Amino acid sequence: MSGMRLDKYLSEMGNQSRTEIKQYIKKGRVTVNGQTQKQPERKVAPGRDAVCLDGKEVLFVKNEYFMFHKPAGCVSATKDAVHKTVLDYIDEADCHRKKELFLVGRLDRDTEGLLLLTNDGELAHRLLSPKNHVEKQYFVRLKNPLNEEEKERFSAGIDIGDEKPTRPAELEILKEENEAYVTLTEGRFHQIKRMFESCGNEVLYLKRIRMGGLWLDENLPAGQYRPLSAAELELLKAIN
Ligand code: URA
Numbered sequence: 001m002s003g004m005r006l007d008k009y010l011s012e013m014g015n016q017s018r019t020e021i022k023q024y025i026k027k028g029r030v031t032v033n034g035q036t037q038k039q040p041e042r043k044v045a046p047g048r049d050a051v052c053l054d055g056k057e058v059l060f061v062k063n064e065y066f067m068f069h070k071p072a073g074c075v076s077a078t079k080d081a082v083h084k085t086v087l088d089y090i091d092e093a094d095c096h097r098k099k100e101l102f103l104v105g106r107l108d109r110d111t112e113g114l115l116l117l118t119n120d121g122e123l124a125h126r127l128l129s130p131k132n133h134v135e136k137q138y139f140v141r142l143k144n145p146l147n148e149e150e151k152e153r154f155s156a157g158i159d160i161g162d163e164k165p166t167r168p169a170e171l172e173i174l175k176e177e178n179e180a181y182v183t184l185t186e187g188r189f190h191q192i193k194r195m196f197e198s199c200g201n202e203v204l205y206l207k208r209i210r211m212g213g214l215w216l217d218e219n220l221p222a223g224q225y226r227p228l229s230a231a232e233l234e235l236l237k238a239i240n
């Protein structure tokens with residue numbers, strides 16, 4: 001019979017090692033379709049067979065998607081010797097595949113806001129591909145008040161010292177004249193900071209609030225995360 005070994009299924013969906021899972025199986029703690037199953041090598045069909053550990057069904061999850069509200073001070077990496085990383089905030093008990101999770105894009109250490117965490121490489125590729133020009137929107141607070149000239153320079157594209165000027169970007173000045181929303185369709189290193197620097201201004205605070213159709217949940221405090229809803233996932237998958 002084709003399918004997946006029972007011990008592999010359970011260790012992929014949980015945080016226990018294959019050795020621990022084998023012991024659980026041998027002790028009779030695991031059932032498949034209601035029958036106690038004592039052979040770790042027994043094949044199961046993910047999504048079709050009902051696998052239970054201690055009477056609780058263990059569903060098979062292929063892809064996981066989390067919205068993370070990155071706080072300042074946390075680095076957009078999976079490992080760092082000095083600073084707290086995004087993965088340090090994620091509790092294994094909340095996900096099935098923590099070991100496979102990666103970040104879709106990066107934010108500077110002092111930037112806050114929306115980051116997507118997933119193990120879906122195909123979706124990540126589509127969101128990050130320079131060809132797709134996926135919009136990223138930021139709230140920004142600056143040292144000096146903004147003016148129409150900066151707005152025009154943003155929409156024309158700015159020479160920030162790279163090979164090519166930036167793609168046209170939208171700058172929406174808010175009531176406080178040193179605050180704005182910026183929408184980019186690319187993601188270069190320190191891009192927003194460098195764009196304002198070229199205009200003689202300085203970024204004091206930066207927060208990403210949107211990626212494509214996905215908005216940062218206003219009720220999600222910095223440092224917290226939650227799974228994406230089905231509707232949010234649809235919005236992201238609509239990008240092609
Ligand atoms: N632009 C920046 O300068 N920093 C970020 O983190 C994101 C965009």
